[in-house]
Amino acid sequence: MVSRLLQTSGLPSFKNGVHPPENKDLTSAIPSRRLPFPAEIVLPLSQHIGRPAQALVKPGDRVERGDVIAEASGYISSFVHATAAGTVKSIEHWPHPAGAMQPSVRIEVDPHSTQLQRPRLVPHWDEVPEEQLSEEISKAGIVGLGGAAFPSHVKLRPPEDQPVDVLMVNGCECEPYLTSDHRTMLERPEHVHQGIRIVLRALGIRRAVIGIESNKPDAIEIMRDTAPGDLDISVQPLEVKYPQGAEKMLIKAVTGREVPSGKLPSAIGALVQNVATTASVALVFETGQPLIERIMTVSGRGIRQPGNWVIPFGTKLSDVIAACGGLNDDAAEIVFGGPMMGQSQASLDVPVLKATGGILVLSNDECKRQDILPCIRCGKCLEACPVFLNPQLMGALARVDRFEEMAENNLGDCMLCGCCSYVCPSNIPLSQLFAMSKIQLSRLQAA
Amino acid sequence: MKAREAKHGTVKITAAPHVRTADSTTRIMWSVVLSLLPVVGASIWIFGPSALLVLVASIAGCLLTERLFGERGNSLADGSAMITGLLLGLCLPAGFPLWMAFLGGVFGIGFGKIVFGGLGQNIFNPALLGRAFLQAAFPVAITTWPVRSADWWALRGDNFALPFMSPGASDAITGATPLGNVKFGDDPVITPLFDLFLGNISGSLGETSALLILLGGIYLAIRGHLNWHIPVSILVSVFAFSGLFYLLGLSPFSPGFMLFSGGLMLGAWYMATDMVTSPVTNSGCWIFGVSIGLLVVIIRIWGGLPEGVMYAILLMNALVPFINRATQPRKFGSASDKSEPAAEKGS
Numbered sequence: 001m002v003s004r005l006l007q008t009s010g011l012p013s014f015k016n017g018v019h020p021p022e023n024k025d026l027t028s029a030i031p032s033r034r035l036p037f038p039a040e041i042v043l044p045l046s047q048h049i050g051r052p053a054q055a056l057v058k059p060g061d062r063v064e065r066g067d068v069i070a071e072a073s074g075y076i077s078s079f080v081h082a083t084a085a086g087t088v089k090s091i092e093h094w095p096h097p098a099g100a101m102q103p104s105v106r107i108e109v110d111p112h113s114t115q116l117q118r119p120r121l122v123p124h125w126d127e128v129p130e131e132q133l134s135e136e137i138s139k140a141g142i143v144g145l146g147g148a149a150f151p152s153h154v155k156l157r158p159p160e161d162q163p164v165d166v167l168m169v170n171g172c173e174c175e176p177y178l179t180s181d182h183r184t185m186l187e188r189p190e191h192v193h194q195g196i197r198i199v200l201r202a203l204g205i206r207r208a209v210i211g212i213e214s215n216k217p218d219a220i221e222i223m224r225d226t227a228p229g230d231l232d233i234s235v236q237p238l239e240v241k242y243p244q245g246a247e248k249m250l251i252k253a254v255t256g257r258e259v260p261s262g263k264l265p266s267a268i269g270a271l272v273q274n275v276a277t278t279a280s281v282a283l284v285f286e287t288g289q290p291l292i293e294r295i296m297t298v299s300g301r302g303i304r305q306p307g308n309w310v311i312p313f314g315t316k317l318s319d320v321i322a323a324c325g326g327l328n329d330d331a332a333e334i335v336f337g338g339p340m341m342g343q344s345q346a347s348l349d350v351p352v353l354k355a356t357g358g359i360l361v362l363s364n365d366e367c368k369r370q371d372i373l374p375c376i377r378c379g380k381c382l383e384a385c386p387v388f389l390n391p392q393l394m395g396a397l398a399r400v401d402r403f404e405e406m407a408e409n410n411l412g413d414c415m416l417c418g419c420c421s422y423v424c425p426s427n428i429p430l431s432q433l434f435a436m437s438k439i440q441l442s443r444l445q446a447a
Numbered sequence: 448m449k450a451r452e453a454k455h456g457t458v459k460i461t462a463a464p465h466v467r468t469a470d471s472t473t474r475i476m477w478s479v480v481l482s483l484l485p486v487v488g489a490s491i492w493i494f495g496p497s498a499l500l501v502l503v504a505s506i507a508g509c510l511l512t513e514r515l516f517g518e519r520g521n522s523l524a525d526g527s528a529m530i531t532g533l534l535l536g537l538c539l540p541a542g543f544p545l546w547m548a549f550l551g552g553v554f555g556i557g558f559g560k561i562v563f564g565g566l567g568q569n570i571f572n573p574a575l576l577g578r579a580f581l582q583a584a585f586p587v588a589i590t591t592w593p594v595r596s597a598d599w600w601a602l603r604g605d606n607f608a609l610p611f612m613s614p615g616a617s618d619a620i621t622g623a624t625p626l627g628n629v630k631f632g633d634d635p636v637i638t639p640l641f642d643l644f645l646g647n648i649s650g651s652l653g654e655t656s657a658l659l660i661l662l663g664g665i666y667l668a669i670r671g672h673l674n675w676h677i678p679v680s681i682l683v684s685v686f687a688f689s690g691l692f693y694l695l696g697l698s699p700f701s702p703g704f705m706l707f708s709g710g711l712m713l714g715a716w717y718m719a720t721d722m723v724t725s726p727v728t729n730s731g732c733w734i735f736g737v738s739i740g741l742l743v744v745i746i747r748i749w750g751g752l753p754e755g756v757m758y759a760i761l762l763m764n765a766l767v768p769f770i771n772r773a774t775q776p777r778k779f780g781s782a783s784d785k786s787e788p789a790a791e792k793g794s
C-alpha cells in the first residue's frame with residue numbers, strides 16, 4: 001500500500017488497477033520486420049465479434065493477396081481477405097485461438113508469387129461521403145485491433161441520440177510484454193494520424209486525444225511532432241497502470257468522467273479507437289490494402305528471439321515460432337494477447353488473427369503455478385478492481401452457483417481484466433470464475 | 448475450485464491472467480510470524496525461560512489442533528495456526544501454567560477457526576477467542592503478572608502446575624500491570640511513558656514492548672501485508688477519545704499512557720488486522736478501527752476490567768459482516784463527478 005503511494009506519477013489515470021512487471025524492454029526497441037510468408041494460411045471466418053463471415057471462395061480457387069474471400073453476413077460482422085496469394089485448399093473446421101474448432105479457409109500459398117495485391121482504385125477519402133467512408137472501412141475488414149475485434153464501421157455510427165464529440169485514440173498498450181502498438185506509433189506515425197483524420201471525418205468531428213502511457217516517451221514525442229496543425233489533436237501522457245487501455249479507464253483518465261454502467265462510451269460523447277486500427281484505416285485509403293496483416297509482438301522468456309513482426313493473418317503459430325528461432329527449453333505456456341487477458345493456446349496449428357497483438361511464450365519462471373488457498377478476506381481484490389466491484393463477494397457467490405446474486409452485484413460491469421486474480425494472495429481464479437459465471441448467467445436468462 | 452490446467456507435453460493451459468503477484472497467503476502469514484520474532488525475543492529477554500515455555504505451549508496447542516482437525520491436510524503450511532499460537536502466547540503472563548496455555552491454543556483453533564470451516568471462514572480472531580476462554584476459565588492465573596527477576600533463569604510462576612490442582616503458592620514476585628496500577632491500586636503509580644515504550648514493565652509477554660510491535664507492524668504495512676488503515680484508525684481514535692475524556696476530567700489516564708499501555712499496540716497492529724476477521728473495504732476498516740478505539744477507551748475507564756482491547760476487538764469482529772455490507776464500493780459510472788478533463792488542462 002505504501003508502495004502504491006510511491007508509484008503514483010501525478011499523471012491522469014483511473015482509480016485502483018495493478019502494476020504488473022512491464023517486461024516491455026524485451027522487444028520495445030526492436031523494429032518490426034516482415035515474417036516470411038508461410039507455406040499455408042488458415043483464415044477462420046470468425047475473427048471478430050459478431051456473426052461469422054460468409055465464404056465466397058471454393059476449393060481450387062486462385063486468390064491474390066488482398067482479395068475478398070468472405071463477406072460480412074450482417075451489420076455486426078466483417079469481411080475476410082486473403083492474406084497471401086495462392087490456391088484455396090479447403091474450407092474446414094480448424095483449431096481457433098478462442099478454443100473451439102471454427103470453419104476456416106485454408107490457402108496453399110504460391111511460393112512463386114510476388115505477393116503483390118491486385119491494383120485497386122482507391123477512392124480519395126476526402127471526396128467520398130461519410131457513409132461511404134464507413135462502408136469502405138467495413139469492406140476492408142477493419143475491426144478493433146486492441147483485442148476486442150469489434151467491427152470498426154459499427155463503432156463509427158454511434159446512436160443518433162448520442163453524438164460523439166471527441167475521438168480517443170488508444171495508444172496505452174497497458175498489457176505487459178506487448179509492444180506492437182508502441183512500434184506502430186514509432187514506425188508509422190503518419191499512418192496513425194492519417195487514420196485519425198479519416199475517422200474524424202467519418203464522425204463529422206474535429207477533436208481527438210491520443211492517450212499514451214508515460215513509459216513510451218518516444219512515442220509521445222513522435223505523435224506530438226507529427227500531429228497535423230489543422231485539426232484539434234492532442235497527446236495525453238497517462239500513468240503506467242493496468243488496465244489503462246480499457247475503454248472506460250482511458251476515458252476516465254482523459255476526461256475525468258465515468259461511462260455509466262451498462263452504457264457505451266458514446267453516452268458521454270466519446271469513441272475509442274486503437275492506434276493500430278487507425279493506422280490500418282489509413283492504408284485502406286492510401287494503397288487500397290485491406291486489413292490483412294499487422295505488427296505483432298512475439299515475446300516472453302520462452303522464445304529464442306523475441307521481436308516485433310509484421311505477420312499476415314492466418315499464419316500458424318508453429319510457423320511464427322519457427323521464424324523466431326524456436327522455443328527455449330523452459331517454455332511453459334503460449335498465450336495469444338497479453339499476459340493479463342490473453343488466451344492460452346493448446347495447439348501449434350492455431351492461426352494468428354486480426355486481434356492478435358502479441359504471441360507470448362512464457363517460461364516456467366514467468367507463469368509459476370501456485371496453490372489455491374481459501375479466501376482470507378484481505379480486501380486486495382477490492383482495491384484492485386478498476387470498476388469498483390467486490391470480487392471477494394462475487395467469488396464466494398460464484399463458488400456456490402448464485403449467479404443471479406452476482407448479477408445484482410454488477411457482474412455485468414466486470415470487464416474480465418484480471419486485476420483481482422492478479423493480486424489475490426490465495427490465487428483464487430476470480431476473473432475466470434466471473435467469465436464462467438457470465439456464460440452461466442446468459443444461459444439462465446435465455447432459458 | 449482449481450484453475451483448469453491441463454498438461455500437453457510441456458505446455459500449460461491456464462485461464463488469464465497468466466502472471467500473478469509474488470504475494471501469497473502463505474507468504475503473508477509467515478512474514479507476520481517473522482515480524483513477531485523481535486517481540487518474542489524481547490519477551491524471553493524480559494521474562495526468561497518462562498516466556499519461551501508459555502509460547503511453546505500455546506503454539507503446540509494450536510498446531511496440534513490444526514493438524515488433527517484442519518480440513519486441508521497441509522493447512523499447517525499456510526502459517527495461520529502458527530500466528531494464532533504466537534499471538535495467544537504473547538497475550539498471556541509469563542508464569543501461566545503451561546497446560547492452560549496449551550488448552551487455550553486448542554480452544555482458539557478448535558472453536559475459533561475449525562468449527563467455522565477453517566482458514567478464511569471464522570468470524571472471531573482465534574487467538575483472542577482462546578484468550579477470552581482462558582480469561583473466563585482461569586481468571587486468577589491470567590492476571591498474575593510476574594515482574595522482572597534478578598535471576599534470568601528463574602521461572603516466573605507456576606508454569607508446571609498440573610491440571611485441576613490448585614496452584615501452589617508461587618515464589619515469584621508478582622506485580623500489577625501499569626493499567627491496573629492506575630485503576631485498582633491503592634496508591635496509584637503512573638509508570639513513566641518511556642518505560643512503557645521500551646517494555647521495561649510488568650504485563651503479558653507481548654504487552655511489554657510497544658516499540659518492537661510498532662516496528663514489526665510498520666514492516667508489515669510497508670510490505671502490504673497488513674492494512675494500515677486499521678492500526679492507524681485505532682490508535683488515532685484511542686488518542687482522541689482518551690484525550691477528550693482526560694481533558695474533561697473523566698479519565699485518570701493520559702492519552703499517551705493509553706496508547707502505550709496494556710495490549711493496545713499488539714491488538715491494534717496484530718489482532719485487529721487479522722485479514723479474515725476485519726472488513727474488506729478501506730472505509731469499513733476506518734469504521735472498524737475507530738469503533739475499537741472508542742470501545743477500548745470506554746472499557747478501560749468505566750469497565751470492570753483493567754484492559755479492554757480483547758473485548759473491543761472481539762465485539763467488532765462480530766460486526767464485520769454488517770460493516771462490509773454497509774461499505775460496499777460505489778458502482779463505477781454512478782458518480783456525478785464533473786472534474787475537469789485532463790486533456791484540456793494538460794498539453
Ligand code: SF4
Pocket residue numbers: 384385386387388389391413414415416417418419420421430431434
Ligand atoms: S476481472 Fe472483473 S471483478 Fe476482477 S478486477 Fe477486473 S473488472 Fe473487477
Ligand code: SF4
Pocket residue numbers: 374375376377378379380381382391392395420423424425426427428430727
Ligand atoms: S484478494 Fe483473494 S483472498 Fe483477498 S479478499 Fe479477494 S478473493 Fe479473498
